[in-house]
Amino acid sequence: MTTDMLSIEGVSKNFGGLSVISEVSFSVPEGGRVALIGPNGAGKTTMFNLVSGVYRQTAGAIRLRGHDISNVPSRKRVRLGMARSFQNIRLMPHLSVIENVMLGQQARTKSLADMAMPLSGSRWRREAETLLGEMGLDTYPGEVVATLPYGIRKKIEVVRALAAQPQLLLLDEPAAGLNQTETASLRDFLMGISRRGVTLLVVEHDMGLVRSLCDHAVVLNFGRKIYEGSTQTVHEDPLVLEAYLGPRHNVAQGAVTNNGVAGDAA
Amino acid sequence: MLLLQQIVNSLMLGSVYVTVAVAFTLTIGILNFLNFTIPTLFMFAAMIGWALAYWGLPGGLTGPSYWPVALAVGIIASMIVSLVVERFTFRIMKTKYGDSTEHAIPLVSSLGFLLIIENLVRIGYGTDAQRFPGPSADLTMSIGGIFVRVPQFVSLLFVVVIVIGLNWLLRTSRLGRGLRAIAENPDAANILGVDMHRIVPVVFMLTGLLCGLAGALFAINYGEVSPQMGEDIGTKAIAGMVVGGLGSIWGAVLGGLIVGLTEVMTIHLFGADTVQVAVWGLLLLTLFIRPQGLFGHSAIGKGKL
Amino acid sequence: MSGYWAGILSILAINIVFAYGIFLPVATGQLNLGGAGFQALGAYAAAYASASFGLPVYVTIPLAALLAGAIGALIAFPILRTRGVYLVLATFAFAEVVAGSILNSETLGGAMGLSVPAFIDWQIPVAVAVLVSLFVFYLMSTRFGLTMRAAHDDEVVTDLMGVNIRKTQVTAFGLGAALAGLAGGLYAHTFSFVEIQGFNAVVSIYVLLYVLLGGTQTAWGPIVGATFFTMLPEVLRETLPTVKQTLATLVGITEPVAPPDESWRLVILGVLTVLMMAFRPEGLITRTMMERLQFRRSPSRAAAEVSA
Numbered sequence: 027m028t029t030d031m032l033s034i035e036g037v038s039k040n041f042g043g044l045s046v047i048s049e050v051s052f053s054v055p056e057g058g059r060v061a062l063i064g065p066n067g068a069g070k071t072t073m074f075n076l077v078s079g080v081y082r083q084t085a086g087a088i089r090l091r092g093h094d095i096s097n098v099p100s101r102k103r104v105r106l107g108m109a110r111s112f113q114n115i116r117l118m119p120h121l122s123v124i125e126n127v128m129l130g131q132q133a134r135t136k137s138l139a140d141m142a143m144p145l146s147g148s149r150w151r152r153e154a155e156t157l158l159g160e161m162g163l164d165t166y167p168g169e170v171v172a173t174l175p176y177g178i179r180k181k182i183e184v185v186r187a188l189a190a191q192p193q194l195l196l197l198d199e200p201a202a203g204l205n206q207t208e209t210a211s212l213r214d215f216l217m218g219i220s221r222r223g224v225t226l227l228v229v230e231h232d233m234g235l236v237r238s239l240c241d242h243a244v245v246l247n248f249g250r251k252i253y254e255g256s257t258q259t260v261h262e263d264p265l266v267l268e269a270y271l272g273p274r275h276n277v278a279q280g281a282v283t284n285n286g287v288a289g290d291a292a
Numbered sequence: 293m294l295l296l297q298q299i300v301n302s303l304m305l306g307s308v309y310v311t312v313a314v315a316f317t318l319t320i321g322i323l324n325f326l327n328f329t330i331p332t333l334f335m336f337a338a339m340i341g342w343a344l345a346y347w348g349l350p351g352g353l354t355g356p357s358y359w360p361v362a363l364a365v366g367i368i369a370s371m372i373v374s375l376v377v378e379r380f381t382f383r384i385m386k387t388k389y390g391d392s393t394e395h396a397i398p399l400v401s402s403l404g405f406l407l408i409i410e411n412l413v414r415i416g417y418g419t420d421a422q423r424f425p426g427p428s429a430d431l432t433m434s435i436g437g438i439f440v441r442v443p444q445f446v447s448l449l450f451v452v453v454i455v456i457g458l459n460w461l462l463r464t465s466r467l468g469r470g471l472r473a474i475a476e477n478p479d480a481a482n483i484l485g486v487d488m489h490r491i492v493p494v495v496f497m498l499t500g501l502l503c504g505l506a507g508a509l510f511a512i513n514y515g516e517v518s519p520q521m522g523e524d525i526g527t528k529a530i531a532g533m534v535v536g537g538l539g540s541i542w543g544a545v546l547g548g549l550i551v552g553l554t555e556v557m558t559i560h561l562f563g564a565d566t567v568q569v570a571v572w573g574l575l576l577l578t579l580f581i582r583p584q585g586l587f588g589h590s591a592i593g594k595g596k597l
Numbered sequence: 598m599s600g601y602w603a604g605i606l607s608i609l610a611i612n613i614v615f616a617y618g619i620f621l622p623v624a625t626g627q628l629n630l631g632g633a634g635f636q637a638l639g640a641y642a643a644a645y646a647s648a649s650f651g652l653p654v655y656v657t658i659p660l661a662a663l664l665a666g667a668i669g670a671l672i673a674f675p676i677l678r679t680r681g682v683y684l685v686l687a688t689f690a691f692a693e694v695v696a697g698s699i700l701n702s703e704t705l706g707g708a709m710g711l712s713v714p715a716f717i718d719w720q721i722p723v724a725v726a727v728l729v730s731l732f733v734f735y736l737m738s739t740r741f742g743l744t745m746r747a748a749h750d751d752e753v754v755t756d757l758m759g760v761n762i763r764k765t766q767v768t769a770f771g772l773g774a775a776l777a778g779l780a781g782g783l784y785a786h787t788f789s790f791v792e793i794q795g796f797n798a799v800v801s802i803y804v805l806l807y808v809l810l811g812g813t814q815t816a817w818g819p820i821v822g823a824t825f826f827t828m829l830p831e832v833l834r835e836t837l838p839t840v841k842q843t844l845a846t847l848v849g850i851t852e853p854v855a856p857p858d859e860s861w862r863l864v865i866l867g868v869l870t871v872l873m874m875a876f877r878p879e880g881l882i883t884r885t886m887m888e889r890l891q892f893r894r895s896p897s898r899a900a901a902e903v904s905a
Contacts, residue, residue: 078757104759118750120814120884121743128740129747133759135740144738170884190759326682380871396628397878399685400809403802404870411860411867523798527693534686565707569697576690580675583683 030092031056031194031225032077032108037086039072039249046072047249049086054194054242056091059216059226061236061257064246065270070229071113073246074196077227078110079103090194104133109187110196113229115179117171123182124167127154130189154189161185161215176203181212194225201232213239233261245269297438298556304444306552307451308513311506312529313536313544313551314455315499321539322475322495328402329377330503331526332409333370337507338517339413341366342424359425363511367504374500377405378493413519421518424511447509454505455545458498462541467494475539528555531575537585546586550574603719607787609827610722611780614729616807616819618777621733623805623813625769626749627677630685632804634692635774637796639665639781641699644711644791654715654786658725661782662775669774673767692801699793710792717786725783729776734816736772745769749813806866810873812880821882830862837861 033053039046047069054060062070075081077088079100087094090106098106109130117126128150135141145151158164163181171179180203187195200216201209213235220226230236236243236257243260245253247269253260260266312334319327344362381398432439462468470491473481482488510525511517528551536547551571558570578585615636622629639661646657676687699705736742744765747755756762785791803826811822873880 080753080757101756101759101761104757110757112754116751116754118747118754120750121746122884122888125743125746129743129755129758129760132740132744135759141741141744142739144735145740145743146738150740168888170888173885186758320682324682326685380875396685396809397874399628399682400806401871401874403806404867404874406802407863407867407870411863414860415864527798530686531690538682565701566697569694569701572690572693572697576687576694579679579683579687579690583679 029056030054031058031090032227033089033092034073034077035087035089037073037076037083037088039069039076039081040084045249047076047083047246050246050249050251051086052244052251052254054225054227056193057220057223057225058242059220059240060228061240061243062227062229062246063231063233063236063243063260064252067248068246068269069249070246071198072249074110074198074229077196078108104190104192107193108196109133109190109192109194111183111187111198111200113198113202115176115183117179117183117186119172120170122168122170123163123174124151124154124158126171126182126186127158127189130186133190157185157189177208180204184215188219192224194227195219197226197228197230199229199231201230201235209235298560299553300438300440302553302556303549304441304448304513304552305556306532306549307444307448308506308510308525309528309532309551310451310545310548311454311502311509312525313532313548314458314541315502315506316529316533317536317539317541317544318458318502319495319499320533321541322471323382323398323492325382325398326402327377327381327499328399328526329374329405329409330499330529331522332406332413333374333500333503333522334507334510334525335517335519335522336373336409336413337363337366337370337504338424338511338521339366339417339519340369341508341511342422342517343417345425346422363508367501367508370504370507371497371500373409374496374503375493377402378496380405382492382496410519410522417519419519421516421521424515424517441513443512447513450505450509454502455541459541467491471495528552528571531571533585534575535578535585537587540585540587543585543587605827605831606719607722607783609824610719610726611783611787612804612807612823612827613726613820614722614776614783615780615804616811616823617729617733617816618773618775618780619804619808620813620816620819621736621745621769621773621776622766623808624737624749625745625766626752627766627770628685628805629688629770629773630801630805631688631690631692631695632777633796633798633800634688634695635665635669635777636781636784636800637692637695637699637791637793638668638774639778640785640791640796641705641711641781642778643782643785644713645705647713647715647786648711651714654717654721657715658721658779658782658786661785662779665778665781666771666775669778670767670771673770673774677763677766677770689798689801692796692798696793696796706792708793710790713785713789713791715786716789717783719787722783722787725779729779730816730820733819737816741765741768746814803866806870810870810880812882814879814884815882815887817882817887818880822880825881826866829866833862833865 030053033051035051036049037051038048050069050073052060062073064070072081076083079095079098083096087096089095090103090108093106095103095106118129121129125145128145131150131154140150155164155167158167161181161184163178163185166174171182174182180200184197184200187197197216201212204212209232216226216228216239226240228236228240230239240257243253243255243257244251245260245263245266247265252265252269253263255263312330315330315333316327319325319330341359341363344365345359381401432441433445434440462471470481470486471494473484473486474488474491478488506525507517507521510521529548532548532551533544534547535550536543536545551574554570554574555567558567562570615632618635619629619632642664643657643661646652646660647654652660672691676684676691679687700708705711737745744755744760747758747760748762748765752762781796807822807826808819809822811820811825812818
């Protein structure tokens with residue numbers, strides 16, 4: 027029971043009178059690779075915001091390695107070992123690539139000295155350079171982020187999350203806007219991270235990536251969990267099909283293609 | 293009775309603040325823009341009105357008796373200047389990246405305009421206060437033992453009419469719906485077909501109109517204008533707007549009156565030098581305790597700045 | 598050195614220190630339109646300590662910074678709860694309350710002002726300005742500086758990275774207030790006299806303009822902004838009469854014309870502000886600009902860029 031990295035227990039979230047997440051429960055085992063999928067507006071990003079602490083849930087509990095983190099402020103959750111990326115890139119536009127990555131290390135700072143030491147030439151900077159090098163992004167460490175192309179910025183955001191050395195990595199649509207080659211390299215990259223023992227929870231529309239990366243999937247629709255199980259059988263589930271294709275398109279209409287369950291994947 | 297007289301006095305004083313406060317609250321409520329040119333527009337209308345009444349209007353209309361025409365021209369001039377301000381603040385505001393100070397750009401531009409307009413007026417007309425050749429400001433009437441100056445009373449009625457008219461405009465007209473849509477969500481309003489380039493200048497015209505009217509009322513009531521006259525009124529109007537709640541027209545009305553009351557009462561109790569502390573203290577206290585003011589939504593003006 | 602240039606140097610040094618005081622909160626994403634209030638606190642602290650207790654300059658000036666910094670940090674808690682327009686208004690209101698309180702204080706001379714017995718020549722302000730500049734450059738190179746700039750760009754994400762936004766903002770605001778107070782202390786001893794009318798709303802506006810027009814992305818911005826706007830009036834004082842005379846000659850007026858009013862300088866400052874906001878809202882000195890300069894300096898990296 028306690029080996030779950032993350033467990034969501036009966037979590038609901040209302041905005042005003044609007045229920046966005048209702049009584050969702052699922053868990054992510056330690057070292058697992060779990061996909062959180064569902065049609066647009068199903069509440070996936072809201073779930074991420076609840077886990078990372080941007081919002082507080084209206085009801086239920088969120089546990090990280092068995093500890094209830096519901097009342098832990100967002101800035102302290104990253105220190106407990108979780109990091110995330112964002113659906114629309116949220117790098118700091120006026121910071122350079124290396125500075126964004128060094129910002130990601132913030133969760134590992136311990137003392138005032140860490141805050142007061144100049145960064146240039148520090149071990150923090152060398153470490154960030156190494157990390158960028160491993161990811162093949164060391165061409166322009168000093169470049170201001172705002173001037174870089176979309177695909178590069180997308181990767182830098184993942185690297186920034188990795189800089190926190192998280193045990194649980196939440197990725198919100200990492201492949202959005204990437205072409206097939208880039209997606210394939212992203213998959214290998216994420217597999218590499220997973221092999222290091224990092225647990226992955228991924229929101230993704232690209233079902234090819236979901237199936238080749240994740241072993242487990244949780245499907246949300248209108249804020250409710252409608253499926254939890256293997257990624258290999260998710261496209262056979264009648265509720266999932268109905269959620270994506272509407273009630274008129276039942277199973278008889280045919281199976282979903284390999285490229286995506288979602289008609290509205292874009 | 294003395295207290296009642298003070299309250300009536302503060303009501304009269306507050307009516308000028310109300311008009312300027314409504315101008316402030318309108319631009320903040322709709323455009324999320326703290327427009328620092330508002331006090332100078334107020335001053336500009338009055339100074340132009342004075343200059344025309346003093347030196348004569350074109351077309352043979354000369355002499356002090358033409359002051360209403362002069363003030364009307366002043367109000368129009370202030371609306372035109374306001375449109376120029378729009379051109380250089382909102383129209384060409386372009387930021388490439390969202391960050392926390394990008395919304396400060398129009399605000400800072402408006403500070404620039406504040407310097408430009410006020411100092412151009414100083415260059416043109418000097419820094420001294422001038423006597424406005426309007427009707428006698430001392431004409432008083434007595435209602436049940438309370439003295440009321442007739443021009444002030446007329447101004448008060450005028451302000452009430454303006455505010456009710458403005459409210460009606462925002463609630464019922466097509467223009468008002470467009471303005472409220474922009475206030476709600478500029479991007480959505482744009483998508484839904486509200487033409488920002490047509491409708492934003494309307495806000496600035498209304499701003500110019502309100503400030504111009506307030507300037508004219510001030511000139512008539514106090515019989516004196518100067519290039520510095522906007523500074524004091526501007527601060528009091530801002531305080532009124534904050535107390536009433538950013539973005540709320542009725543809030544600005546009530547806030548302006550409360551500031552007028554605070555001012556009169558402070559002078560009455562502690563002397564004129566303490567007014568500044570009292571008014572700004574009131575503003576600061578409101579911001580700390582109840583930032584949304586009496587009537588404002590907590591969302592307005594919070595945008596990253 | 599002539600008295601004229603010594604005076605200019607002193608003013609320049611004070612303005613740089615003052616500009617850094619506003620730069621720190623602005624670089625953290627907090628627009629501070631109450632600079633004059635903090636400067637007044639420092640100036641009056643130094644003036645009072647010098648006039649009433651005869652304390653030496655090396656005590657009064659640090660005292661000015663400490664007092665303004667302490668009050669700044671104290672009010673930062675309620676003030677920084679407000680955001681956006683509210684923050685601008687709150688800082689502005691704070692400065693007005695300070696000015697009004699001093700105006701009503703008989704101990705501090707009210708509207709009459711206070712004489713400051715101890716006088717300092719240009720060397721001390723200049724030395725302080727150099728030290729403060731070095732300090733801010735150091736600060737911006739640390740992780741703390743990084744979190745400041747991150748908070749400026751995106752508060753939500755910075756918080757999720759594990760940064761205590763509130764602590765960062767309050768620290769930056771308090772440090773800024775201390776620097777503004779330090780500038781006030783230097784001012785008091787340089788001019789040997791303080792009066793509250795000298796710390797009005799326009800002063801707050803000017804110093805914010807220095808910082809925004811200089812650029813808030815690097816520590817170079819305030820130096821450039823303060824220098825530009827301190828020297829501008831001096832240059833204009835020289836050139837404006839000539840320009841006006843030339844223009845008069847062009848339209849056929851041969852007799853000497855009166856030199857233009859002081860107000861023209863403010864008009865020009867206003868025009869520059871509007872133009873800068875329209876065409877270069879990020880200020881004169883930007884990060885990208887500094888990067889380019891560095892690329893030019895190291896040819897190997899420039900080559901790497903070409904081959905990439």
